[in-house]
Amino acid sequence: MSFPWANHYEPKHPLMQWMDEKLPLPRFVYNAIGAGYPVPRNLNYFWNFGVLAGFCLVLQIVTGVILAMHYAPNALIAFDSTEHIMRDVNWGWLMRYAHANGASAFFVVVYLHIFRGFFFGSYKAPREMIWLLGVVIFLLMMATAFMGYVLPWGQMSFWGAKVITGLFGAIPLVGEPLQQWLLGGFAPDNAALNRFFSLHFLLPFVIAAVVILHIWALHIPGSSNPTGVEVKTESDTVPFHPYYTAKDGFGLGVFLILYCAMLFFLPNALGHPDNYIPANPMATPAHIVPEWYFWPFYAILRAFTFDFLFIPAKLMGVLAMFSSILVWFFLPWLDTSPVRSGHYRPLFRKFFFFGLIPTVLVLGYCGGAPAVEPYVMISQIATAYYFLHFLVILPLVSSIERPEPLPYSITESVLGSDDNADLKPAS
Amino acid sequence: MADNTGTADIQEHAGTAGEDGVRRRDFINIAAVGAAGIGGIATLVPLISQMAPSADVLAESSTEIDISAIKPGQAIKGVFRKQPVFIRNLTTEEIAKANAVDVSSLRDPQSLEERTKPGKENWLITMGVCTHLGCVPLGAGEGEVKGEFGGYYCPCHGSVYDTAARIRKGPAPKNLEVPVYEFSSDTVVKIG
Amino acid sequence: MIRLFGILAGLFFSAAALWAFGNGAVNYITDPTAPTAEHEFHLLPKELNLASDGPFGKFDKQQLQRGFQVYKEVCSACHSLRHVAFRDLAALGYNEAEVKAIAAGFQVPGIDPATGETTTRPGLPIDYFPKPFANDIAARAANNNAVPPDLSLITKARHEGPAYVYSLLTGFQDQPAELVAKFPDAKTPNGLHYNPYFANLNLAMAPPLTSEGQVAYGEGNPKPTVDRMAQDVSAFLVWTAEPSLDKRKQTGWPVLGFLLFATVLAYLSKKEIWRDKKGH
Numbered sequence: 001m002s003f004p005w006a007n008h009y010e011p012k013h014p015l016m017q018w019m020d021e022k023l024p025l026p027r028f029v030y031n032a033i034g035a036g037y038p039v040p041r042n043l044n045y046f047w048n049f050g051v052l053a054g055f056c057l058v059l060q061i062v063t064g065v066i067l068a069m070h071y072a073p074n075a076l077i078a079f080d081s082t083e084h085i086m087r088d089v090n091w092g093w094l095m096r097y098a099h100a101n102g103a104s105a106f107f108v109v110v111y112l113h114i115f116r117g118f119f120f121g122s123y124k125a126p127r128e129m130i131w132l133l134g135v136v137i138f139l140l141m142m143a144t145a146f147m148g149y150v151l152p153w154g155q156m157s158f159w160g161a162k163v164i165t166g167l168f169g170a171i172p173l174v175g176e177p178l179q180q181w182l183l184g185g186f187a188p189d190n191a192a193l194n195r196f197f198s199l200h201f202l203l204p205f206v207i208a209a210v211v212i213l214h215i216w217a218l219h220i221p222g223s224s225n226p227t228g229v230e231v232k233t234e235s236d237t238v239p240f241h242p243y244y245t246a247k248d249g250f251g252l253g254v255f256l257i258l259y260c261a262m263l264f265f266l267p268n269a270l271g272h273p274d275n276y277i278p279a280n281p282m283a284t285p286a287h288i289v290p291e292w293y294f295w296p297f298y299a300i301l302r303a304f305t306f307d308f309l310f311i312p313a314k315l316m317g318v319l320a321m322f323s324s325i326l327v328w329f330f331l332p333w334l335d336t337s338p339v340r341s342g343h344y345r346p347l348f349r350k351f352f353f354f355g356l357i358p359t360v361l362v363l364g365y366c367g368g369a370p371a372v373e374p375y376v377m378i379s380q381i382a383t384a385y386y387f388l389h390f391l392v393i394l395p396l397v398s399s400i401e402r403p404e405p406l407p408y409s410i411t412e413s414v415l416g417s418d419d420n421a422d423l424k425p426a427s
Numbered sequence: 428m429a430d431n432t433g434t435a436d437i438q439e440h441a442g443t444a445g446e447d448g449v450r451r452r453d454f455i456n457i458a459a460v461g462a463a464g465i466g467g468i469a470t471l472v473p474l475i476s477q478m479a480p481s482a483d484v485l486a487e488s489s490t491e492i493d494i495s496a497i498k499p500g501q502a503i504k505g506v507f508r509k510q511p512v513f514i515r516n517l518t519t520e521e522i523a524k525a526n527a528v529d530v531s532s533l534r535d536p537q538s539l540e541e542r543t544k545p546g547k548e549n550w551l552i553t554m555g556v557c558t559h560l561g562c563v564p565l566g567a568g569e570g571e572v573k574g575e576f577g578g579y580y581c582p583c584h585g586s587v588y589d590t591a592a593r594i595r596k597g598p599a600p601k602n603l604e605v606p607v608y609e610f611s612s613d614t615v616v617k618i619g
Numbered sequence: 620m621i622r623l624f625g626i627l628a629g630l631f632f633s634a635a636a637l638w639a640f641g642n643g644a645v646n647y648i649t650d651p652t653a654p655t656a657e658h659e660f661h662l663l664p665k666e667l668n669l670a671s672d673g674p675f676g677k678f679d680k681q682q683l684q685r686g687f688q689v690y691k692e693v694c695s696a697c698h699s700l701r702h703v704a705f706r707d708l709a710a711l712g713y714n715e716a717e718v719k720a721i722a723a724g725f726q727v728p729g730i731d732p733a734t735g736e737t738t739t740r741p742g743l744p745i746d747y748f749p750k751p752f753a754n755d756i757a758a759r760a761a762n763n764n765a766v767p768p769d770l771s772l773i774t775k776a777r778h779e780g781p782a783y784v785y786s787l788l789t790g791f792q793d794q795p796a797e798l799v800a801k802f803p804d805a806k807t808p809n810g811l812h813y814n815p816y817f818a819n820l821n822l823a824m825a826p827p828l829t830s831e832g833q834v835a836y837g838e839g840n841p842k843p844t845v846d847r848m849a850q851d852v853s854a855f856l857v858w859t860a861e862p863s864l865d866k867r868k869q870t871g872w873p874v875l876g877f878l879l880f881a882t883v884l885a886y887l888s889k890k891e892i893w894r895d896k897k898g899h
Contacts, residue, residue, distance in 0.1 A: 041896060066477055083702045083772070086863070088482040091473035093863040094870070238896060242456075246889040249459065253882030260878060264871025265674045268775060276776035276860075277768075286818065306642040308635035316635055323632065333621040373647050380640035384633035391629025395622045459888035462881035469877075486706045486745045493732075 003222070005234040007035045032219065038237035039244055040225035042414050046120075047223070047244075048251035049113035054211065055252060056106035061204050063099040064148075071151065073197035075190040078153035079278045097267040103145050104270045105259045107293035110138065114328075119352055121228055121340030126221040128332040133214040135328045137207055142325075144203040145291065147196040150188070154275030155285050161188040161196070163288060167301070170318040187281055227413045228340030229406055233420050236410035287370050295367030296360050299379040300324050300386065302371055320383065327390045334390060337398035339406065347401040351393055359385045489619030491611060494550070502567040504555055507606060507618045511555030513567040513579070514616065517590060522548060524577065525591040535602045539591040542605050552616065553592045553603035557581040564588060564603070579603065656805035660798050662815040664782035665789075669854050674872075677865050678858055680712040685836055686855025687711060689848050692834050693827050694770060697762060700748040702771035703859050710862055718744050725749055763810045765823035774853070775860040781853045786816040788849035791826040 009030040011017045020027055030036045070089050072081040085092035114134070117123055123131035146164055150157045165188070169179040184191030222231060231237055238244075262269065270292055274285040290298050304317035311319075327334075335348075342349045359382045366379035412418035492505040494514055502515035517525075525539040543550060555563050559581065565571040566579035566588075574580030575596070576589035586597030593602040608618040670679035687708070690700065705722035713721065722742035727749045729740035742749070751767075752758035758766045774780030794813040799806050807813045811821040828845045836843045857864070 062474065066474065069478065070481075080702070084481070084483065086861075087702065087707070088484075090476045090479050090481060092477060092481070093861075093867060094473050095477060097867075242892050243896065246459075246885070246892045249463065250882065250885040250889045253878060253885045257875065257878045257882060260871065260874050264867055264874065267867070273776050273778055273780065276772040303636050304639050306639045308638050311635070313639070320632055320635070323628070327625075327628075330621055330625060334625050336622070373643070373652070377640055377643050377647065380636045380643065384636040384640070387629045387632035387636070391625040391632075395626060455884065455888045455891050459881070459884040462877075462884050466877060466881055482706075483704070483745075486704070 003038045006038050035239040035241045037240040039240050041238045046116040051248040052109045059102045082152045101263050119342040122224045123332045129217040140207045147200040150196045153279045155277040156272045156275040158279035167318045170314045232409045296363035299363040299367030300383050303380045303383040335394045339403040344404040347397050491617045495614035513555045515551040517549045521590040558601035559599035656802040664779045664786040667782040667785045682854045683711045686851035689852040697767040698770045699750040704747045706744040763823045772860045774856045781857050785849050785853040790814045790816040
């Protein structure tokens, strides 16, 4: 999309003109993330996380490709080859810690990006497709992260693989054959490790492809903004470059400081000690947990401890866990309020800050805790709220809420007044 | 309120900021981009050097070989840096044959003396790697073809080496490489 | 339509969760989980301060050498160190000849070049520390049915690893009388040893460090008390688990310093560019 006032790419140098005629790649970049993309001028720092997520994807692909040069996907030596990377490969420890902590950083950034979307209504028309593609990216990320965690072939790798593929075993009739098909055996072994390695290598490039679609879809309506009011005139926007390249550059610096502080000084803080024990199919660790970024979903999985109606507890947990993400696909049609931004939605805001955020944090905490009381009971209450929030509360709130008055335009929200506002009555 | 957009904006405002303002603004932006560039280049160091031989590979780069069982006229293949190394106990005829050659007529002029240790001229220790394209020449194993000069013969592209493992015929440009080695004792040679 | 289905699905899932909650709560009240000896008597690791702790910490090579000596003379009888090669010991401050001598002091598996039969030979710097038992079955047979874990990564493979190792080594004691009184079934079985720092309180390993001077530290070293030896070997095992620790921290500081500098520049640059765009 292009607003009529967008800057136009005009190559000056003959070489660039020649290039523009043959392969207009510079023009494409200019219009996508350069001065040719007009962006609302009022974006706050929550809008940095899209670019940061893109950076994390590149970081993971670069470090991952390097690790694959030294890693051996074979159940006999996978663990040792990981230690070989840590001890003998030049800067191998840096590559591995960068990749392991990079996965965590990626999820931190993406969760902030998602919750930015929740609060500011970024999923609403005309941006539904951006949102749907984003959920697809998130699902692909979860699959990739899970398979990556299996590769070092430590205790958590092995038992994670067993437990997560066990989820598919809960499906009636086809469950057991499906689980065996996924693993290529009766328990995780060489076959599973090899296919997980192959897919772990492939999926990031699939993610990259969907990211391109995600950005493409973004450029049709243009970026959303904290007021949720659509761009009206030229004074509402600034060109992406240099305004947002500079802001993203600063954001990237802050991100890198935090990331490198973890990487160099607390590289194992987010990992689990049991994954430094080689996989042992004969002994389960005392307390199996996935990586922290799966904890909320893991809590939902474990919350269903009793059969409900005719549905066995195990199946119920699996259904609920998958549904807890699938509901995001329907968000654009569940929340029908015409006002996008939570800033102007008093009731929505209350449920967001006092309902959704604490619920997800509590679920995260309980998901990382042992499966004992009171954590299970707490996560049951939180799970109930989680589903009510998205499926019941949001639709009801959108129909009963009286939104606060919106600014006439983005310009007005920034400057306090907009010369154009005098021409038309404020809507 | 000048709220035009576009990169032209920068110049416009810079103009009002005066000459010093332009310089200061440019300086900060250039410094920021420069710092990003330096950071990017520094990041390449680990990304590139990770491909160099790792510590365990480098640690294997010396090897000790027992040569007590090699009789004159025999040779063995040892392993040095995951490549074959030929250790050959030359007979007096082979030594004489090697010394009879006019060194200046060779493609890679070297005498047998230069290619062996003093007092141990009968021990010819070379890499078993053809200097053409890296195949393993024949001639070290029992019953293998030694080529027309009685040394080594590379079957890949027909390079022929003499009894001092010097290149005599075929495409190889150099004599078989003599690795760094020393005799730890009369019966043990340490290569690397 | 989506909303109607949504509300029904939402009510369904939350009803299922609340149903589980209700049942769980009833169970929790009517059938509370019985307390266990592990739950009541297990202790968290004691505090241990090592030179390598913290963002500025560096290995104390003298201590690592002492710790290595403890490993060599005590632990290595049962515990392997399979990720560590003798050549790695150079990082502890040994010179090439010393590393060679240490390696030669260990017998490693080899192959007789004449017959091809398996045999042992003196170690070389490129060899890894040999395993004390041929396989897990042999290890179990010799150790009261418990496999002594490999120690290379032990301080990373346990929560608060270094402190855990130190606490375990110094934590052997008689089983408290109140424990036996309260949980008669939890009496330490024959052949096991009570240690409150071990997850299930009883472990197969007998106290390995028992008397002062058990390992003779050379001239100029502190007195080899049991506590000292336990600390030293813990420090050594921090090194075996993460030999790159020093380099990691030494790299980290310049990187953070540079990033801070670059981020300040990026902030100033961003401020310059936005100077005339942010309203009032």
